[in-house]
Amino acid sequence: xxxxxxxxxxxxxxxxxxxxxxxxxxxxxxxxxxxxxxxxxxxxxxxxxxxxxxxxxxxxxxxxxxxxxxxxxxxxxxxxxxxxxxxxxxxxxxxxxxxxxxxxxxxxxxxxxxxxxxxxxxxxxxxxxxxxx
Amino acid sequence: xxxxxxxxxxxxxxxxxxxxxxxxxxxxxxxxxxxxxxxxxxxxxxxxxxxxxxxxxxxxxxxxxxxxxxxxxxxxxxxxxxxxxxxxxxxxxxxxxxxxxxxxxxxxxxxxxxxxxxxxxxxxxxxxxxxxxxxxxxxxxxxxxxxxxxxxxxxxxxxxxxxxxxxxxxxxxxxxxxxxxxxxxxxxxxxxxxxxxxxxxxxxxxxxxxxxxxxxxxxxxxxxxxxxxxxxxxxxxxxxxxxxxxxxxxxxxxxxxxxxxxxxxxxxxxxxxxxxxxxxxxxxxxxxxxxxxxxxxxxxxxxxxxxxxxxxxxxxxxxxxxxxxxxxxxxxxxxxxxxxxxxxxxxxxxxxxxxxxxxxxxxxxxxxxxxxxxxxxxxxxxxxxxxxxxxxxxxxxxxxxxxxxxxxxxxxxxxxxxxxxxxxxxxxxxxxxxxxxxxxxxxxxxxxxxxxxxxxxxxxxxxxxxxxxxxxxxxxxxxxxxxxxxxxxxxxxxxxxxxxxxxxxxxxxxxxxxxxxxxxxxxxxxxxxxxxxxxxxxxxxxxxxxxxxxxxxxxxxxxxxxxxxxxxxxxxx
Numbered sequence: 001x002x003x004x005x006x007x008x009x010x011x012x013x014x015x016x017x018x019x020x021x022x023x024x025x026x027x028x029x030x031x032x033x034x035x036x037x038x039x040x041x042x043x044x045x046x047x048x049x050x051x052x053x054x055x056x057x058x059x060x061x062x063x064x065x066x067x068x069x070x071x072x073x074x075x076x077x078x079x080x081x082x083x084x085x086x087x088x089x090x091x092x093x094x095x096x097x098x099x100x101x102x103x104x105x106x107x108x109x110x111x112x113x114x115x116x117x118x119x120x121x122x123x124x125x126x127x128x129x130x131x132x133x
Numbered sequence: 134x135x136x137x138x139x140x141x142x143x144x145x146x147x148x149x150x151x152x153x154x155x156x157x158x159x160x161x162x163x164x165x166x167x168x169x170x171x172x173x174x175x176x177x178x179x180x181x182x183x184x185x186x187x188x189x190x191x192x193x194x195x196x197x198x199x200x201x202x203x204x205x206x207x208x209x210x211x212x213x214x215x216x217x218x219x220x221x222x223x224x225x226x227x228x229x230x231x232x233x234x235x236x237x238x239x240x241x242x243x244x245x246x247x248x249x250x251x252x253x254x255x256x257x258x259x260x261x262x263x264x265x266x267x268x269x270x271x272x273x274x275x276x277x278x279x280x281x282x283x284x285x286x287x288x289x290x291x292x293x294x295x296x297x298x299x300x301x302x303x304x305x306x307x308x309x310x311x312x313x314x315x316x317x318x319x320x321x322x323x324x325x326x327x328x329x330x331x332x333x334x335x336x337x338x339x340x341x342x343x344x345x346x347x348x349x350x351x352x353x354x355x356x357x358x359x360x361x362x363x364x365x366x367x368x369x370x371x372x373x374x375x376x377x378x379x380x381x382x383x384x385x386x387x388x389x390x391x392x393x394x395x396x397x398x399x400x401x402x403x404x405x406x407x408x409x410x411x412x413x414x415x416x417x418x419x420x421x422x423x424x425x426x427x428x429x430x431x432x433x434x435x436x437x438x439x440x441x442x443x444x445x446x447x448x449x450x451x452x453x454x455x456x457x458x459x460x461x462x463x464x465x466x467x468x469x470x471x472x473x474x475x476x477x478x479x480x481x482x483x484x485x486x487x488x489x490x491x492x493x494x495x496x497x498x499x500x501x502x503x504x505x506x507x508x509x510x511x512x513x514x515x516x517x518x519x520x521x522x523x524x525x526x527x528x529x530x531x532x533x534x535x536x537x538x539x540x541x542x543x544x545x546x547x548x549x550x551x552x553x554x555x556x557x558x559x560x561x562x563x564x565x566x567x568x569x570x571x572x573x574x575x576x577x578x579x580x581x582x583x584x585x586x587x588x589x590x591x592x593x594x595x596x597x598x599x600x601x602x603x604x605x606x607x608x609x610x611x612x613x614x615x616x617x618x619x620x621x622x623x624x625x626x627x628x629x630x631x632x633x634x635x636x637x638x639x640x641x642x643x644x645x646x647x648x649x650x651x652x653x654x655x656x657x658x659x660x661x662x663x664x665x666x667x668x669x670x671x672x673x674x675x676x677x678x679x680x681x682x683x684x685x686x687x688x689x690x691x692x693x694x695x696x697x698x699x700x701x702x703x704x705x706x
Contacts, residue, residue, distance in 0.1 A: 011362075115152075116152070119152040119155065122156055123155045123159070123265075126156060126159040126160075126259055127159060127260060128258075128259050128260050
C-alpha cells in the first residue's frame with residue numbers, strides 16, 4: 001500500500017525534501033549526542049561565566065532600557081519596506097512605453113504606495129516618536 | 134487593468150478613511166479626536182455606496198462609476214468569477230453591519246485617560262492614547278474582510294484573511310484595562326497563528342496539486358483533471374484552518390474565553406467579522422472544487438475513487454461535493470452545532486452563552502455549504518442561504534452584544550468598570566431600561582429562530598437546501614439543535630422580563646455612551662424591519678448566490694487557461 005502510494009501519486013516529487021528534512025533532524029540530534037559523548041566536562045568559576053573567553057560580565061542582565069529604541073526600529077521598518085518595493089518598481093518602470101496608459105497606471109500605483117508610507121511616517125511623527133527630550 | 138481596479142474602490146475608500154483616522158485620532162483637541170469615529174463611519178458609508186455602484190457583475194456592460202466597458206462581462210482576468218455576484222452583496226453587507234458595530238465601539242478605549250484630561254489632571258499624551266489605533270484597526274479589519282470577498286487568488290485570499298484577523302488580536306488586548314483581555318488576546322493570537330499556518334499549508338498543497346494560485350484557474354483545473362489526492366489534502370487543510378475563523382469544532386476552543394475576556398462590543402465584532410471572512414473564504418475554496426461530483430454509495434471505499442490514488446473526477450449529473458470533503462464538512466457541521474448548543478446550556482455568563490451560540494450558528498451555516506447551489510432559487514441555493522444568514526446573524530448578534538455593551542456595573546477594587554455579565558445582572562431590565570430590555574428580548578428570540586422573526590427566515594432556507602440536497606440526517610441534526618438552542622435563548626429572552634433581584638441588578642447602570650444604546654436600538658429595528666419586509670434582501674441573496682462553475686472555460690479570452698499546468702511529477706521525471 002505504501003509503495004503504491006509513493007509511486008503512483010504526485011507526492012513522489014517530495015522525496016528529496018523529506019530526505020533533506022531527515023538529514024537536518026539527524027544533523028541536529030547527532031551533534032548534541034556526539035558532543036555529549038566526546039566533550040570533556042570540567043566545572044569551575046571561569047567556566048560558569050556568561051562569556052567564558054570574552055568580556056567580564058558587568059551588572060545584571062535585567063536592565064531597563066529606553067522603549068524609544070523599539071519605536072525607532074518600527075519607523076525604520078517603514079523605510080525598509082519602502083525601499084524593498086521601490087527598487088523592483090524602478091528597475092521595471094523604464095521598460096514600459098513612455099507616456100502610455102500603462103506607465104501612467106504604474107506611476108499612480110507607486111504614488112499611492114508612497115502615500116501609504118507617508119501616512120505611516122506622519123502617524124509616527126504625531127505619536128511623538130521623533131521627540132527626543 | 135483599470136477594470137480590475139473598479140473591484141477595489143470600496144477597499145480604497147476604506148483604506149483612505151483609515152489613514153485619516155490614524156492621524157486625526159492623535160490630535161491635541163478633543164473635538165478632532167472625537168471626529169475620528171465620524172470619519173470612520175463616513176468611510177464605511179462611502180465604501181458601501183461604492184460597492185453598490187462600482188463592483189463589476191457577470192454580464193454587465195459597463196462599470197457605473199469608472200465607465201469602463203466590459204466587452205464580455207466579467208472575465209477571469211478581472212476577478213474571481215466562480216461566485217462573482219457574491220462580491221457586491223458581501224461588501225454592502227459588511228459596510229452596513231460595520232456601521233452598527235462601529236456605533237457600539239464608542240468609548241471603548243482611553244476612557245480613564247480622557248476623563249483625567251477633561252478634569253485637568255493630565256495633559257494629552259499621544260504615546261498613551263489608543264483611540265486612533267482602535268478605530269484604524271476596526272477599519273483595517275473591515276477592509277480585509279472586503280478584500281476577502283473579492284479575492285481571486287490564493288495569495289490574495291491569505292493576505293486578506295490575515296488583514297482581517299491581525300487587527301482583531303490587538304483590539305481584544307486593548308479593549309479593556311483588565312488582565313483578562315490580555316490573556317484572551319494572547320490565546321487568540323497563538324491559536325489564530327496556528328489556524329493561519331494550517332490553511333496556508335493547505336493553500337500551498339492546492340498550488341502543488343494544480344500548478345495555479347488563481348482560483349478561476351484552479352476551478353478549471355479541477356473541472357478538467359479532477360481533484361488529485363494532493364489537492365484534496367490541500368482543500369481539507371484549508372477547510373480545517375478556516376474552521377478557526379468561523380469557530381467550528383476542531384478549532385473552536387478559543388471562542389468562549391476570548392469572547393469573555395474582550396469587551397462585549399469587541400466580542401460582537403469578533404462574532405461577525407472573522408466568521409464572515411471564514412465563510413466567504415470557504416465558499417471560494419469549496420466553490421473552486423465544485424458541487425458536481427457523483428453521489429456516494431459504498432461507504433468508506435468510495436471516499437477515494439478508483440484504487441485510492443486516482444483524481445476525483447466530475448460526474449455528469451453529480452450534485453454533491455467530493456465524498457471525502459462532504460463527509461469531513463458533514464462531521465464538522467454536526468459536531469459544531471451539537472458542541473456549541475450543548476455547552477451553551479451549561480454557562481452562567483451571558484457572554485459565554487453567546488460565544489457558544491456563535492459556534493452553533495457556524496454549524497448551521499455549514500449545512501448550506503455542504504448542500505451548495507442545488508437550484509437557483511432562494512430556498513434551494515445553499516450559497517444564498519449562507520449569505521442571507523450571515524447578514525441576519527450579523528444584525529441580531531450585534532444587537533445582543535450592544536445591549537451588554539450599553540450596560541455596566543460599578544467600579545471594582547482596582548478601579549476597572551465592571552460588565553453586565555451574569556443572567557442575574559439582566560433581571561428586571563425591561564422594567565428598569567425598557568428599550569435595552571426589549572432589544573435583548575427581540576434579538577435573542579430572533580437568534581433562536583422563532584417564526585415571525587429574522588432568524589427563522591435565515592434558518593428556513595438552510596433546512597430546505599439540506600432537504601433539496603438529500604442530506605436528511607444532517608437536517609435532522611439541525612432540527613434537534615434548534616430545539617436545544619431554545620432552552621438557553623428562551624432563558625436569555627425571559628431574564629429581562631423577570632423581577633430584579635435586590636442586590637444583583639441594582640449595581641447595573643447604563644454606560645455613558647449613547648452610541649451603544651443607539652446601535653442596540655438600530656439592530657432590533659433592523660431585525661423587526663427585515664422580519665416584516667425582508668423579501669428584497671432574500672432576492673438580493675438569491676441573486677448573490679449565483680454560481681458559475683463553467684465560466685472560466687473560455688480558451689481565447691482567458692490567458693491563464695492556455696498554459697499547461699506544471700505538475701510536480703513532470704519536474705522529477
